[in-house]
Amino acid sequence: MAEPGLLIERIGPIARLSHNRPERRNAQSAAFLDALDSALADAIADPAVRVIVLGATGAHFSAGHYLKDPDTMRHQRNPEDRYEFESRCYRDYALRLWDAPKPVIAQVQGACIAAGFMIANMCDLIVASDDAFFADPVVGAVAISGVEMLVHPWVMGLRQAKEFLYAGGRVTAAEALAMGMVNRVVPRADLEGVTLELAERIARSSPFALRLMKRSLNRTAEIQGFRAALDAHFDTHQLSHMSTDGQARTAGDMGAAIGAMKRGSSV
Structure with a gap:
């Protein structure tokens, strides 16, 4: 079944949910995020699904928010509407990936x-x-603390996250591996096969044991303040939209910065 910009596949015990708008570099519309959240819930509820893979068709995983999406832009008109929209589509949906009782x-x-x-x-x-x-070039591109979910210091380390966000640079796959942000780096031609092989190996484990292990591992981060830190920054992010610099910038600046990133130039 195809949803807006989303490809849903079953591969044995694996559910693969893929961004499927390669012509726009898999930029995420509000409709896509709604569909992804719904598909994630279906995969969690299906006892035959043991592992979930989040992927993409085409050349790129995702260029971020779809800045021409009228539904997304409609919710940017006032702070109250933006807060409710971003709470649902960005914070809540992202945390449901984190909280999913199956490996993702x-x-x-x-x-x-x-x-x-x-x-x-x-x-x-x-x-x-x-x-x-x-x-993640949002600080330089739109002059706001535009990261909705500040997961960066948790996955990159604090000093790496500071440079990454302050300077608006990019991190290669090899650099991400060295930081511990990614688990494996493989040739492009092998990406799908290696990912599925890993998913299939995990799927052979006891679903209940995996669920309990994930809960324990996530609780380690929770005890250190993971969720509270994300929530605290989310509110700061909302406030930053109202800054003088933030109000002066436009979505076009963000689009230009992302375009430059994809072309490999600096911003």
Whole structure:
């Protein structure tokens, strides 16, 4: 069954949910995020599904939010509407990936930018192709603390996250591996096969044991303040939209920065 911009596949005990708008570099509309959240719930509820893979068709995992999506833009008109919309589509949906009782693997190729970075890094594991790169240029592009979910210090380390966000650079797959942000880096041609092999190996484990282990591992982060830190930053992010610099910038600036990232130039 195809949903807006989403490809849903069953491969034995694996449910693969893929961004499927390669012509726009898999930028995420509000409709896509709704469909992804619904498909995730279906995969969690299906006892035959033991592992979930979050992937993408085409050259790139995701270029982030779809800045021409009228539904997304409609919710940016006032602070109250934006807060409710982003709470649901960004914070709540992202945390449901984190909270999923089944292992979730991100299969990442090409650009993994902004909102793409957010959802990939809420997964349990990341397998990346050797041409993958990660970027989040929102501070320089739109002059706001535009990261909705500040997962960065948890997956990159604090100092790496500071440079990454302050300077708006990009991290290659090899650099992400060295940081511990991704689990494996493989040739592009091998990405799907390696990801499925890992998913199939995990699927052979006891579902109940996996569920309990994931709960314990996630609780380790929770005890250190993971969820409270994400929630605290989410409110700061909302406030930053109202800054003088933030109000002066436009979505076009963000689009230009992301375009430059995909072309490999600096911003």
